[in-house]
Amino acid sequence: MVYRTATTLDAVRARGVVRAVVSQGIRGLSLPDGHGGWSGLDTDVARAVAAAALGDGGAVEWLPTDPGERLTRLTSGAADLTTCNLSWTLGREAREPVLFAGVTCYDGEGFLVRTADRISGPEQLAGQRLATQAGTTTAGNLAAWFGARGLEVEPVAYATPAEALAGYADGTCAAYVLDRIALAGARATLPRPADHVVLETAISREPMALAVRDDDPAWFRVCRWVLQFLVGAEDAVREGGSARAAADLAGRHGPALGLDETWAHRILDAVGTYGDVYERNLGPSSGLDVGRGANALWTDGGLHYPLPLN
Structure with missing residues (x-):
């Protein structure tokens, strides 16, 4: 049929x-x-x-x-x-x-950070400004993960991926938060990829x-x-x-x-x-x-x- x-x-x-x-x-x-x-x-x-x-x-x-x-x-x-x-x-x-x-x-959602900052885990970002994309679930994921540990961060929402990456790259934000695979792609576009690392920890599914x-x-x-x-x-x-x-x-x-x-x-x-x-x-x-x-x-x-x- x-x-x-x-x-x-x-x-x-x-x-x-x-x-x-x-x-x-x-x-x-x-x-x-x-x-x-x-x-x-x-x-x-x-x-x-x-x-x-x-x-x-x-x-x-x-x-x-x-x-x-x-x-x-x-x-x-x-x-x-x-x-x-x-x-x-x-x-x-x-x-x-x-x-x-x-x-x-x-x-899973992760973090792109500067190698020079020697950050090995998300908890070291407590109190920092973090670049995110508007319209995603990132802010909620950050609140859930850090809140469960009695910590806070300040999500900064950007309209586009390019603007969010720029907000991280120019030092406005201490990290860029996005799905880890997408972060690998973002890292590769930076002038010196080796100066940045995607943390192993994922805070969401x-x-x-x-x-x-x-x-x-x-x-x-x-x-x-x-x-x-x-x-x-x-x-x-x-x-x-x-x-x-x-x-x-x-x-x-x-x-x-x-x-x-x-x-x-x-x-x-x-x-x-x-x-x-x-x-x-x-x-x-x-x-x-x-x-x-x-x-x-x-x-x-x-x-x-x-x-x-x-």
Whole structure:
């Protein structure tokens, strides 16, 4: 039986592009090149959706958005999905007409500090001004972590990642607080990265996830299974099989998703497996060298556990 109420999928095909909300620029996740192109793990997820839905991983309209507007732009109908450093929380899914289709990257909020300050733990930042991004959960996370220890800090909210980093870099703030993976990208953009370090301690759980509106279950299924295929294809290779065989298996269900039988092969052609996406954007070859950690497959001690593709 073919399930066909995919109004969003129909609209995407009529438009010829997937409209994707992304960050305003975070290396490793979603970063513009100044010529209309974007790179990063989040943008590769959007390309994977476009490859499955439209047959072209490049058919994406990028919508860089302030943190506070990441879901508003989606729920207003101006975007088809949100893929940026947006954490999946009960509050967001309960208050907003959205569903999270799956975790793209597991992370936690951390601190970028100056090496010369010899800070080894967040508690040493008590009483200091800390740069944050407006519209994020950072202020609440800071209040919870420091408050539980009888300590206080002064969050200073900036409108954009660039302004927050500048507020740290010019000495206005003692640290920059953001998801640790995003901080690795921010550190790499500073004139002397070796003069700065991301602390090991994470003060929160930040499962960054792909979000869609809750009014179209068929589009939700497409996006969820695009993510699951990325992880499942890496798992197939890890277990001694092949990503192409996994694509053949997943492809059989394409018509029931409103796609065709080659949708998963197109994802491989566009971005590869989840492992390829991570290595290209966050691994050693990216210049960031962010270890897989929780983002490894479950068989390697991580949290990515692929659902069966049969």
